[in-house]
Amino acid sequence: MRIVFVGPPGSGKGTQAKVLCERFSIPQVSTGDMLRAAKAEGRLPAEIVQAMASGGLVPDLVVIKLIDQRTAQADAKAGFLLDGFPRTVPQAEALGTMLGANALRLDAVIALDVPEELLIERAIHRRTDKRTGQIYHLQYKPPPPDADLEHRHDDHEDVVRKRLATYLAMTADLLPYYEKAGLLTRVNGVGEVSEVTDRCLAALNLVVNRGGSHG
Numbered sequence: 545m546r547i548v549f550v551g552p553p554g555s556g557k558g559t560q561a562k563v564l565c566e567r568f569s570i571p572q573v574s575t576g577d578m579l580r581a582a583k584a585e586g587r588l589p590a591e592i593v594q595a596m597a598s599g600g601l602v603p604d605l606v607v608i609k610l611i612d613q614r615t616a617q618a619d620a621k622a623g624f625l626l627d628g629f630p631r632t633v634p635q636a637e638a639l640g641t642m643l644g645a646n647a648l649r650l651d652a653v654i655a656l657d658v659p660e661e662l663l664i665e666r667a668i669h670r671r672t673d674k675r676t677g678q679i680y681h682l683q684y685k686p687p688p689p690d691a692d693l694e695h696r697h698d699d700h701e702d703v704v705r706k707r708l709a710t711y712l713a714m715t716a717d718l719l720p721y722y723e724k725a726g727l728l729t730r731v732n733g734v735g736e737v738s739e740v741t742d743r744c745l746a747a748l749n750l751v752v753n754r755g756g757s758h759g
């Protein structure tokens with residue numbers, strides 16, 4: 545399975561990616577996580593840190609290189625789930641070229657749909673356990689008392705709204721690109737986490753059943 549998750553900030557990409565990756569035994573490849581790890585290790589140039597902090601996008605070439613290197617690793621040979629990449633048509637084209645060079649293709653692109661006010665509420669109350677990477681929500685999925693919690697710098701309301709505006713501007717072209725390629729399935733991201741997982745699995749089953757799994 546080679547799957548792409550597209551969705552606005554707080555739509556549940558990371559939450560669903562963890563469940564599906566465990567189910568399919570494939571790695572979750574999140575450009576956001578990779579960029580945050582690079583920042584924590586002091587490896588991220590100041591202008592990229594600034595772009596992330598202000599709710600903007602990191603340059604295409606930077607994230608394309610990250611994905612090229614990560615998907616070449618041994619654990620990604622049998623498949624992967626891309627969480628938050630691609631976000632622009634140039635990124636999608638670069639991904640197509642990378643896969644094509646190895647005679648591979650994407651199986652599915654899942655776009656999670658969640659209304660704006662719910663997205664804001666999900667993002668600003670999100671907390672992540674620094675040790676395990678587990679994602680919590682102060683109300684919907686309260687963390688255990690021993691969790692080592694982190695509140696992302698870009699999860700304050702003003703930045704979340706900017707990230708949302710950036711997402712809408714960039715995906716205006718990306719979603720039609722994948723729709724035209726016959727890869728896009730829109731999934732309702734509202735409801736219990738397990739309900740959303742079931743909808744994603746149903747979408748992926750359709751792909752498998754119609755013989756759309758490649759390589």
Ligand code: AP5
Pocket residue numbers: 551552553554555556557558559560574575576577579595596597599600601602603604607627628629630631635666667669670671679680681682684685698707733734735736737740
């Ligand atoms: P990234 O880390 O990818 O952020 P994002 O896309 O904005 O997505 P989020 O991580 O905010 O949300 P999510 O959809 O994963 O939701 P989650 O599952 O955590 O990117 C960060 C930044 O890096 C970008 O702004 C950009 O600067 C840069 N970047 C990254 N990729 C890039 C690229 N390709 N190109 C250029 N720049 C790039 O859930 C959110 C909350 O909701 C949690 O608290 C969770 O518990 C809760 N929740 C989830 N599902 C449910 C549910 N069904 N019901 C109730 N609560 C739920």
